[in-house]
Each structure stands twice: as structure tokens, then as C-alpha cells.
Amino acid sequence: MHNLTLTELSAGLGAGEFSSVEVTEHFLARIKRLDGTYNSFITITEEQALAQAAMADQQRAAGSVPALCGVPIAHKDIFCTDGVRTSCGSKMLDNFVPPYNATVVENFAAAGVVVLGKTNMDEFAMGSSNETSYYGPVKNPWQTDCVPGGSSGGSAAAVAARLTPAATATDTGGSIRQPAALCGITGLKPTYGRVSRWGMIAFASSLDQGGPMARTAEDLALMLNEMASFDSKDSTSLEREVPDYRANLNRDVSGMTIGVPEEYFGEGLNPATEQAVRDALAELEKQGAKLKAISLPHSHLSVPAYYVIAPAEASANLSRFDGSRYGYRCENPADLRDMYMRSRSEGFGDEVKRRILIGAYCLSAGYYDAYYNKAMQVRRLIKDDFVSAFKDVDMIAGPTCPNPAFEFGAKSDDPVAMYLEDIYTIATNLAGLPGMSLPCGLVEGKPVGLQLIGNYFDEGRMLNVAHRYQQASDWHSRCAPGID
Amino acid sequence: MSIDRSDIEKLGELARIHISDENALASAQRINEVLALVDQLQAVDTANVEPLANPLGARQRLRLDEVSETNRRDAFQATAPATEDGLYLVPKVIE
Numbered sequence: 024m025h026n027l028t029l030t031e032l033s034a035g036l037g038a039g040e041f042s043s044v045e046v047t048e049h050f051l052a053r054i055k056r057l058d059g060t061y062n063s064f065i066t067i068t069e070e071q072a073l074a075q076a077a078m079a080d081q082q083r084a085a086g087s088v089p090a091l092c093g094v095p096i097a098h099k100d101i102f103c104t105d106g107v108r109t110s111c112g113s114k115m116l117d118n119f120v121p122p123y124n125a126t127v128v129e130n131f132a133a134a135g136v137v138v139l140g141k142t143n144m145d146e147f148a149m150g151s152s153n154e155t156s157y158y159g160p161v162k163n164p165w166q167t168d169c170v171p172g173g174s175s176g177g178s179a180a181a182v183a184a185r186l187t188p189a190a191t192a193t194d195t196g197g198s199i200r201q202p203a204a205l206c207g208i209t210g211l212k213p214t215y216g217r218v219s220r221w222g223m224i225a226f227a228s229s230l231d232q233g234g235p236m237a238r239t240a241e242d243l244a245l246m247l248n249e250m251a252s253f254d255s256k257d258s259t260s261l262e263r264e265v266p267d268y269r270a271n272l273n274r275d276v277s278g279m280t281i282g283v284p285e286e287y288f289g290e291g292l293n294p295a296t297e298q299a300v301r302d303a304l305a306e307l308e309k310q311g312a313k314l315k316a317i318s319l320p321h322s323h324l325s326v327p328a329y330y331v332i333a334p335a336e337a338s339a340n341l342s343r344f345d346g347s348r349y350g351y352r353c354e355n356p357a358d359l360r361d362m363y364m365r366s367r368s369e370g371f372g373d374e375v376k377r378r379i380l381i382g383a384y385c386l387s388a389g390y391y392d393a394y395y396n397k398a399m400q401v402r403r404l405i406k407d408d409f410v411s412a413f414k415d416v417d418m419i420a421g422p423t424c425p426n427p428a429f430e431f432g433a434k435s436d437d438p439v440a441m442y443l444e445d446i447y448t449i450a451t452n453l454a455g456l457p458g459m460s461l462p463c464g465l466v467e468g469k470p471v472g473l474q475l476i477g478n479y480f481d482e483g484r485m486l487n488v489a490h491r492y493q494q495a496s497d498w499h500s501r502c503a504p505g506i507d
Numbered sequence: 508m509s510i511d512r513s514d515i516e517k518l519g520e521l522a523r524i525h526i527s528d529e530n531a532l533a534s535a536q537r538i539n540e541v542l543a544l545v546d547q548l549q550a551v552d553t554a555n556v557e558p559l560a561n562p563l564g565a566r567q568r569l570r571l572d573e574v575s576e577t578n579r580r581d582a583f584q585a586t587a588p589a590t591e592d593g594l595y596l597v598p599k600v601i602e
Binding site: 118119120121122123214215216229230255258259260261262321323324326327328330331338342345346347348349350352356357358359360361362363364365367368371376377379380381382383384385387393394396397398399400401402403404406437438439442452453454455456479 | 598
């Protein structure tokens with residue numbers, strides 16, 4: 024049953040082949056049996072899941088229900104869940120039980136979706152390896168001495184290990200696409216504002232975007248249909264109708280022009296990864312798409328611009344964690360200042376502290392223009408590269424990451440090396456464009472991803488291209504060794 | 508640009524994060540590595556380039572000035588470290 028895709032589970036429930044309670048019990052049992060190895064869940068919500076499943080079965084018996092009614096998923100532990108601890112991977116929020124649901128959580132609940140639990144992540148979504156989680160690292164199901172990527176490493180590993188058919192995730196600089204690539208699954212970061220950020224714990228508000236992870240593009244379309252919405256509670260939510268993302272999945276890709284940026288195939292790209300990506304592009308070409316070499320000349324500036332903008336926004340967003348109203352408070356504070364200092368120093372991990380300090384530096388008097396303003400100007404240049412490229416092409420494609428999954432500890436002492444793993448994913452966040460990753464090969468026995476970057480609001484076409492590729496390839500249905 | 512030990516202490520003060528003596532040098536060194544990466548920005552000519560804050564160039568949406576939330580004080584204070592009579596308790600600020 025766990026080998027069925029989300030789409031197949033939905034169909035099976037509709038045909039009465041099994042009940043939601045049966046599906047939910049199956050996945051819960053699997054999580055309990057196997058997740059000791061992967062550590063992909065922080066919290067398992069067994070009782071609630073079974074109650075939701077029983078309710079979904081009743082609704083289905085009573086009449087017409089949404090496609091995902093009764094299907095189980097998992098939420099990244101960054102989405103607030105009413106009555107269920109939401110830790111954001113941090114000691115700071117280890118005791119935080121929100122009294123409300125994120126809009127994303129509400130949207131899935133309204134569709135009758137069952138929630139198996141909350142997935143592990145880098146602390147406050149700051150990381151590319153899941154090693155910064157207060158709850159310990161997640162193991163990559165393909166090779167357990169390797170990282171699953173981050174920050175949505177728990178969601179990615181749980182889908183790859185068949186512990187859940189799909190999961191929610193968030194992407195600030197690659198946190199959906201990079202772990203999707205490293206764990207051999209499919210993940211989509213929508214256009215900025217397409218998915219509500221309300222109740223999604225903020226890291227860098229002008230970059231953060233929620234999105235789905237699953238095994239196939241078809242499953243992502245089902246997920247995004249529920250996840251995307253206009254939300255008046257999110258001031259940057261898109262006031263646009265949500266299309267049916269399944270509508271054009273099967274459309275022919277012939278005649279489509281796919282831009283291949285030369286900057287994404289330069290120094291630092293693993294040659295075997297490059298070969299896998301080129302093979303995937305050749306498949307799309309075989310289906311009639313036209314490949315066109317393009318240039319995104321400011322690409323090399325995306326990581327530097329990001330490491331000003333993201334920490335600056337983070338230092339402001341994370342100032343709310345001061346021990347006063349929620350989260351961790353130190354023992355016996357001597358005075359207010361001591362409470363702030365010790366609650367934050369004891370509650371945050373090293374990487375989070377580092378980014379807060381960098382952000383504070385970039386925003387401090389005398390440095391604002393040199394760093395923050397400069398980075399926002401470069402951000403426009405990066406966006407303009409894409410805008411001008413999309414005059415000639417319908418979509419952009421390249422590698423998701425320069426390398427397959429690396430071993431634990433390999434980059435944890437070298438922040439800059441870690442940051443450069445996101446070199447191909449960060450620019451889309453700066454530009455607010457949608458991006459996705461889908462499996463396109465194995466290198467050293469580990470998955471690598473093809474990245475698609477779409478024009479604004481063009482998620483439907485990206486899912487179409489990904490689906491057509493997945494009709495002609497089987498990388499997305501491969502399973503990590505040892506997973507039955 | 509790079510920062511030294513006294514800078515990092517000042518940043519710690521600004522960000523309300525305690526930097527221990529044994530970690531100060533290592534923290535400053537890590538941050539300097541990141542700042543060296545970031546310094547690539549300085550070489551770019553950005554004269555007459557308008558800064559981009561919202562990636563879609565969108566403006567903040569406004570709403571009518573009317574009550575839209577119900578009072579859920581008890582639910583929100585249930586997650587607080589310390590409260591009394593509907594107030595959040597913190598260490599004494601004024602003697």
C-alpha cells in the first residue's frame with residue numbers, strides 16, 4: 024500500500040478498495056517500525072490521524088468528497104498546528120503548542136486530509152543538510168551516512184522512505200528542491216505568494232514560500248490544488264484564482280522552448296550529475312521541446328545577495344523570540360536583559376545565532392547601504408536576468424544541486440561550502456519565480472535532480488513538463504535500497 | 508570588510524545573543540568567511556538600480572480598519588512562560 028502514489032491512494036479510496044483508517048494505520052505502523060532509522064518525524068499524531076481518518080471514511084460514505092479526502096500526509100514542523108507542538112526544529116519552540124492552524128493546515132483539513140505527524144527540519148529552516156535540527160539529523164534513506172538535504176529534510180526522507188505519500192515543505196533558498204533532489208523525490212516551490220505564509224513560522228519573509236513534496240508531478244498537482252489559495256491574512260498572498268493544476272498534465276511538450284543557462288553548467292558541477300541532467304534534457308528534446316542556450320549573467324551573485332537578505336530578514340523576524348510570550352525562557356533570569364540574552368543564547372543553535380548576527384551586522388548603522396541596500400539592488404539584476412530570458416523561452420532547466428548527497432559532517436564546519444550547495448536554487452527565491460526538482464538519475468547510487476524554473480504563475484506548465492518526463496522515465500518510481 | 512572580537516561583542520549586544528569568551532574568535536572567523544563571500548557584491552555596478560524588496564514588486568495590501576479578530580487572550584497566554592491576571596509576567600523592569 025505504501026508503494027501507491029498519492030493519486031493512486033486517492034483513486035483507491037474512491038473505488039472503495041480500502042478505507043482511510045486502513046491506509047492511515049498502515050502508514051502509522053510503518054513510521055513506528057522504520058523511523059527510528061531515519062528520524063524524519065519530530066511528532067507523530069497517531070490519535071488525531073485515526074480520528075481524522077474515521078471522519079473521512081464517514082464523509083466518503085455520505086457522498087461526494089474532495090479528491091484528497093482520507094489520504095494521509097505529513098506537515099513540516101514549521102506550519103502551526105492547533106493543539107500539536109510546532110517546534111520549527113528548535114529548542115526555542117520545543118514547548119510551543121500553537122492555539123491555531125496555519126492556512127495551509129486549514130486548507131488540507133478542509134479537504135479531509137489526514138495528518139500523520141510533523142516532520143523534522145533544520146532549525147528555523149536554516150540549513151541545507153538537516154544537521155542543525157535540535158531533534159538530531161535526518162538520515163537519507165538512499166544512504167544513511169549521508170544527509171537528506173535541508174531544510175525540509177524530514178519531509179523529503181519521509182516521502183522517500185514511503186512513510187508518507189506526500190508532505191508539505193517550505194523553500195527560502197532551495198529547502199524544497201534541494202532535499203527533493205537528494206532524496207530522489209519530486210518537489211515544487213511555487214511563485215512567491217501562491218501559498219499562504221500565515222501560520223508558517225517566518226525565516227526570511229520576502230523569500231519564504233510553502234510548497235508540496237511527493238513522488239510524482241501528478242501528485243504535486245493534487246497537493247497544490249489544496250495548498251494554494253488567496254489568503255487575506257497574508258499581506259503578500261497572490262490575489263489570483265488557483266487553476267486546476269491537474270488540467271494540463273498530459274499536454275504535449277512539443278514546440279515548447281526550454282532555456283538551458285550556461286551558468287548552471289560551469290565549474291563546481293559534478294560531471295555525473297551534469298550527464299544525468301543532460302540526458303533528461305535530451306528526453307524532453309526527443310518529445311519535441313526545443314532546447315536553447317541562454318545566459319543568466321548575474322547568477323554568481325545570487326548566493327552573496329541571499330546571505331545578506333535572508334539573514335537581515337531573519338534577524339528581524341527572530342527578534343520575537345525573547346522569552347516573554349511563548350517559547351523557551353531561561354531559568355531564574357536576574358533581570359529583563361538577562362532574560363532576553365540567556366533565553367536567546369540557550370534557545371537558538373549555532374547556525375541560527377550566526378545568521379542573526381550577520382543580519383544584525385548588515386542592518387546596523389553605517390552598513391545598511393553597503394550590504395542590505397546593495398543586495399536588494401543586485402536582487403533586481405538577478406530578477407531582470409530571468410525576465411529577459413523568459414522573453415525567449417517558456418521554461419528554464421538545469422541541475423537542482425551541483426552534487427548528490429554528502430556525508431554527515433562533510434560541510435557542517437564550513438558554512439560557505441554548505442551555502443554553495445544551494446547555488447542553483449537561490450536565484451529563483453530572490454526573483455520570486457516557481458521552481459521544482461524531479462529525479463533524473465543516480466550518481467554513486469544516490470539520486471540527483473533536474474530543476475525546472477518556470478515563469479511567474481506557470482506552475483501548471485512546469486507540472487506538465489515534469490509529468491511528461493515522468494511518463495518516459497522511471498527515476499521517480501525507484502526506491503532506495505532496503506526499503507520494501 | 509571584516510569584523511573583530513569587539514565587533515562581535517557589539518553585535519551580540521544588538522541581537523541580544525551572548526557570545527562566550529571561548530566562542531568569540533571562532534564566531535568572528537566564521538562570520539568573516541561569510542562576509543568575504545558577500546563582499547563580491549561590492550564589485551557590481553548598481554548605479555541607478557532600484558532596490559527590489561518584494562520579488563513581484565507588489566505593494567502592501569490594505570484592509571478596512573475594522574475588528575476582524577476575536578479575543579483569544581486565554582488561548583494565547585496558555586503558551587506563555589508566565590502570566591498573571593491576563594498579563595505576561597517578566598522580571599521587574601522598574602524599581
